[in-house]
Amino acid sequence: MPYSPAIVTSATNHLQRVFDIENLPGQDLEALQYKLARVVLHLLHSDLNRLLHILYRIDVEEHKVKEAMVADDPETIAERIARLIIKRELRKAEIRDRYRQR
Template sequence: MQYPPAIISSATSRLQTLFDVENLPASNLEALHYKLARVIQHLLQADLSRLLHILYRIDVEERQVKEAMIADDPEIIAERISRLIIKRELQKAEIRQRYSG
C-alpha cells in the first residue's frame, strides 16, 4: 500500500519519540523498516522489558507479537516486529489525519 508522505512522516516522528532515536528515514518505508529493525534487535538483546512496553504503548496486538517471536534468529524476529510496529503507526497516523481536518 502506498502512503502519502505526510502519513509516513507523522508515523516516523512518533516512532523516533517512542524509541528515543533520531534520524529514522521519513520518506522510504523500506529504509525505515531496516533501521527500526536494528533498534528492535538491540532492544531484544539488551532491554526486552522496554521493547514490550513500547509495543504496549503502540498497541500492537499481543497475538501478532507472539507469532512474530516464533523464530530462532533475533534478526528475523526484529524484522517481523518492525513491520508490525510500522503498520500500526501508519494506521494511527492515517486516523489522526482523517479526523484532524
C-alpha cells in the same frame, strides 16, 4: 498500499519520540523498517522489558507479537516486529489525519 508523505512523516516522527532516537528515514518505508529492525534487535538483546513496554504503548496486538517471536533467528524476529510497529503507526497516523480533516 501507498501512503501519503504526510502519513509516513507523522508515523516516523512518532516512532522517533517513542523509541527516543533520531534520524529515522522519513519517506523510505524500506529504510525505516531496516533501521527500526536494528533498534528492535538491540532491545531484544539488551532490554526486552523496554521493548515490550514500547509495543504495549504503540498498541501492537499481543497475538501478532507472539506470532512474530516464533523464529529461531533474532534478526527475523526483529524484522517481523519492526513491520508490525510500522504498520500500526501508519494506521494510527491515517486515523489522526482523517480526524484533522473534519
